[in-house]
Amino acid sequence: MDYKTLAKEARIAVLGMVHKAQLSHIASNFSVIDIATVLYENVNLAKDRVVWSAGWKAATVYYFLNKKSILSDEQLAQFPNAPFYGLAETEVPGVEVNGGSMGHGLSVSVGMALAKKRSKEEGIVYCILSEGEQNEGSVWEAVMMAYHHTLDNLVAIIDVNKIQATGFTKDILNLEPLEDRWRGFGWDVVRIDGHSYVEIESSLKKSSGKPKVIIADTIKGKGVSFMEGLLLYHYKSLDNETYNKALSELQND
Numbered sequence: 001m002d003y004k005t006l007a008k009e010a011r012i013a014v015l016g017m018v019h020k021a022q023l024s025h026i027a028s029n030f031s032v033i034d035i036a037t038v039l040y041e042n043v044n045l046a047k048d049r050v051v052w053s054a055g056w057k058a059a060t061v062y063y064f065l066n067k068k069s070i071l072s073d074e075q076l077a078q079f080p081n082a083p084f085y086g087l088a089e090t091e092v093p094g095v096e097v098n099g100g101s102m103g104h105g106l107s108v109s110v111g112m113a114l115a116k117k118r119s120k121e122e123g124i125v126y127c128i129l130s131e132g133e134q135n136e137g138s139v140w141e142a143v144m145m146a147y148h149h150t151l152d153n154l155v156a157i158i159d160v161n162k163i164q165a166t167g168f169t170k171d172i173l174n175l176e177p178l179e180d181r182w183r184g185f186g187w188d189v190v191r192i193d194g195h196s197y198v199e200i201e202s203s204l205k206k207s208s209g210k211p212k213v214i215i216a217d218t219i220k221g222k223g224v225s226f227m228e229g230l231l232l233y234h235y236k237s238l239d240n241e242t243y244n245k246a247l248s249e250l251q252n253d
Contacts, residue, residue: 003197007037017059019243021080027221027233031161038200040064047123054130055088055099070094103136113154132164146211147186156213161220194218
């Protein structure tokens with residue numbers, strides 16, 4: 001599978017969507033795209049579920065739902081007009097949880113995985129979280145509940161891009177060593193390079209009989225040199241000059 005080409009196409013498309021809509025969060029979208037590329041190439045949405053707790057990465061969510069034929073090209077072109085907002089909302093087919101408030105996605109995912117297990121349904125529930133969401137107490141309540149119910153059909157994926165809304169995570173609320181925190185609650189923990197397609201694919205295939213978390217170290221703004229590792233592009237929308245400069249980098253990579 002040529003994940004690199006697929007991810008490049010995704011970044012170019014998402015860049016165009018965010019620029020046309022004059023929205024923010026382009027750097028957050030770019031940090032998770034390699035993970036989303038591999039995930040959506042391997043899930044079976046007839047039985048698996050993908051919950052985006054990090055719903056402000058809506059352009060990426062809608063792009064991959066389109067690639068899985070959940071959304072049509074005509075629907076994707078409506079972004080960000082209602083109901084295809086800049087925050088992923090359940091009015092959109094394929095969106096499992098509203099994406100405005102942080103810290104709710106894992107709780108919903110636990111409920112879905114528990115329902116699947118009790119009804120003996122096949123499939124895995126994947127929940128994509130941000131690093132900043134680890135500040136929320138609701139996340140850790142869900143973590144404990146998942147372990148208590150032995151939800152081995154639940155996989156949390158954390159996009160650890162080191163930056164949250166107002167600064168660097170280590171300065172706001174240091175979470176490291178993050179793997180020790182999750183392991184302490186009984187989860188199977190895998191820490192990977194979130195831009196290594198080999199590591200991403202390998203981590204998705206492993207099963208341990210416990211709920212699993214994939215802690216993916218990523219780079220905010222990955223793929224565009226002047227965005228990488230900067231807080232600025234968490235909120236900044238793109239003017240035409242910046243858009244064209246970013247597009248040129250992506251096309252020539």
